[in-house]
Amino acid sequence: MxxxxxxxxxxxxxxxxxxxxxxxxxxxxxxxxxxxxxxxxxxxxxxxxxxxxxxxxxxxxxxxxxxxxxxxxxxxxxxxxxxxxxxxxxxxxxxxxxxxxxxxxxxxxxxxxxxxxxxxxxxxxxxxxxxxxxxxxxxxxxxxxxxxxxxxxxxxxxxxxxxxxxxxxxxxxxxxxxxxxxxxxxxxxxxxxxxxxxxxxxxxxxxxxxxxxxxxxxSAFFSEYLSSKSGVSAYEFAQPEFRIKDISSTASDYSYGCLDKDKNQRTIKMRSVGDMWGTGLFKANACxxxxxxxxxxxxxxxxxxxxxxxxxxxxxxxxxxxxxxxxxxxxxxxxxxxxxxxxxxxxxxxxxxxxxSFNHRHDGLGFRIKSGKTISSIIPEKRFDDVKLTPLPKIVQILRMRTREKSLISWLNTKNAKAFDSEMELSLFFLRFFTKINHYQRAVIRRIKGF
Ligand SMILES: Cc1cc2nc3c(=O)[nH]c(=O)nc-3n(C[C@H](O)[C@H](O)[C@H](O)COP(=O)(O)OP(=O)(O)OC[C@H]3O[C@@H](n4cnc5c(N)ncnc54)[C@H](O)[C@@H]3O)c2cc1C
Incomplete structure (x- = not known):
């Protein structure tokens, strides 16, 4: 070729x-x-x-x-x-x-x-x-x-x-x-x-x-979505800031901020937006x-x-x-x-x-490869692709892949946080639900095994 x-x-x-x-x-x-x-x-x-x-x-x-x-x-x-x-x-x-x-x-x-x-x-x-x-x-x-x-x-x-x-x-x-x-x-x-x-x-x-x-x-959609969430149109925001610290709070309690068309800064606490990382929202497929x-x-x-x-x-x-x-x-x-x-x-x-990150990137990798979402001949050789998943984490992986893909299509069509949230509601509900019981299952197994 x-x-x-x-x-x-x-x-x-x-x-x-x-x-x-x-x-x-x-x-x-x-x-x-x-x-x-x-x-x-x-x-x-x-x-x-x-x-x-x-x-x-x-x-x-x-x-x-x-x-x-x-x-x-x-x-x-x-x-x-x-x-x-x-x-x-x-x-x-x-x-x-x-x-x-x-x-x-x-x-x-x-x-x-x-x-x-x-x-x-x-x-x-x-x-x-x-x-x-x-x-x-x-x-x-x-x-x-x-x-x-x-x-x-x-x-x-x-x-x-x-x-x-x-x-x-x-x-x-x-x-x-x-x-x-x-x-x-x-x-x-x-x-x-x-x-x-x-x-x-x-x-x-x-x-x-x-x-x-x-x-x-x-994707660039991530900042468009967060701007829209903070009350600024996805077409009109400037100077996005992804990590505005709150030094009186915890390290993970940071905010997103951007300027609106009148150059006023609008901010939104990331914890009020929900999980943006574990869900795979707006993430590249290659990741x-x-x-x-x-x-x-x-x-x-x-x-x-x-x-x-x-x-x-x-x-x-x-x-x-x-x-x-x-x-x-x-x-x-x-x-x-x-x-x-x-x-x-x-x-x-x-x-x-x-x-x-290790749980998702290493433990879920083999299943994602086998799932066929991306043709295997285009995926380079990987390490950590031999971990066997039980049914529950497999469901979480399937829902994550779907949520990631859907978030990109939905944002392309809506460009508005309210409409996007409504389109994503069901997918995110099921992903959160199965993630929660998966965490619970993992904690129980850890307790039984004594570590
Ligand atoms: C896309 C992304 C995902 C991340 N995910 C995680 C994670 O899962 N877990 C985790 O522990 N940390 C993650 N981080 C890293 C973390 O947010 C900090 O960037 C890192 O800890 C460095 O902090 P610092 O205070 O030393 O950097 P600073 O002193 O603030 O400097 C940041 C440096 O990164 C450069 N930079 C900024 N944006 C980018 C970019 N998009 N690509 C390349 N370089 C850039 C800047 O130019 C600067 O040199 C992520 C960062 C990015 C960009």
């Missing part, structure tokens, strides 16, 4: 995550990243060019990867050989921590370790440019942007649950002198590692990767076939410390996995000079901070 057909087949089967690595690596303008009608970036191929089939080698969802690059395990062996520990679910690593940056915590999503680390890398001269996510023009809201100074970096803090693509920023950064650090979710980090394997110039330029632990990439919960291929992986006692603190705390010596040194130096407040975490504590 030629490159044109390969890319088209990944896009048509909803397995393109929009990272844009194929467009960035393509020497011509034959591949352009465009947002599709469901609010996701996908690769658009211009058939007047013949795209070399090798282009598929940088796709994180390439269904037929080379044996030496089959899964995250093989790729980690190439890049993370300084890591002295290994765990089947965490990957190769040096240390696991929880903590925050004194300076960056309040202006960041969790503990501000991402912004702190990027600033330190730049200040120390380890890297000269950062590719991270900043505000874009009005209709784009957020996009990957190159920062080449510490001052420019400041506006790139905070998590944006909004589709972004790397292609344009990568093309710009590759023309600059000096090393680059990139922040990305697991599939984007995998695409970068694959490009490093296949392109020595690219390998030379990349100095550091920060992995954002990700529970699923959201259901990703088994990398902890961004196993980054130098430093960062997430939210969804565990006691950190979850009680509304100012936010990161979980941290260091995987390269440079990453670990930055954390240890920060602790020593008082910039960072950090505890060491056990493997078990770290794992429990992402338990929900």
């Amino acid at each position: 030629n490159g044109n057909l390969m890319i088209k087949s990944i896009v048509e089967n909803d397995m393109c995550i929009g990272c844009g690595m194929c467009a960035a690596q393509c020497k011509s303008d034959a591949i352009k990243m465009k947002m599709n009608k469901f609010g996701f970036y996908t690769a658009n191929v211009d058939d007047s060019y013949a795209i070399n089939e090798d282009i598929i080698n940088v796709c994180p969802f390439n269904p037929n990867p080379n044996d030496k690059l089959k899964t995250e395990n093989e790729i980690a062996k190439i890049f993370l050989n300084q890591a002295n520990k290994q765990h089947i679910k965490i990957g190769r690593y040096i240390n696991t921590y929880a903590g925050y940056s004194n300076k960056n915590r309040l202006t960041s999503s969790s503990g501000g370790i991402a912004t702190y680390t990027l600033t330190e890398l730049m200040r120390r001269g380890d890297i000269q440019h950062v590719i991270s996510v900043k505000a874009g023009s009005n209709s784009v809201h957020y996009k990957y942007t190159v920062s080449s100074s510490v001052d420019e970096l400041a506006s790139a803090a905070k998590t944006r649950y909004y589709p972004v693509t790397l292609a344009d920023a990568l093309k710009i950064a590759m023309k600059l002198d000096g090393k680059i650090a990139i922040v990305g979710v697991a599939c984007f980090i995998k695409a970068i590692r694959l490009a490093q394997v296949h392109d020595p110039i690219f390998n030379d330029k990349i100095g550091f990767l920060i992995g954002i632990i990700c529970g699923g990439v959201k 259901d076939y990703c088994d990398d919960v902890t961004t196993e291929l980054a130098d430093l992986s960062l997430g939210d410390a969804w565990l006691e006692p950190y979850i009680k603190d509304g100012r936010g705390t990161n979980v941290i996995v260091s995987r390269s010596l440079l990453a670990d040194e930055i954390i240890k130096t920060g602790i020593k000079n008082g910039d960072l407040v950090i505890d060491e975490l056990s493997e078990q504590q770290f794992l429990s901070s992402q338990q929900g």
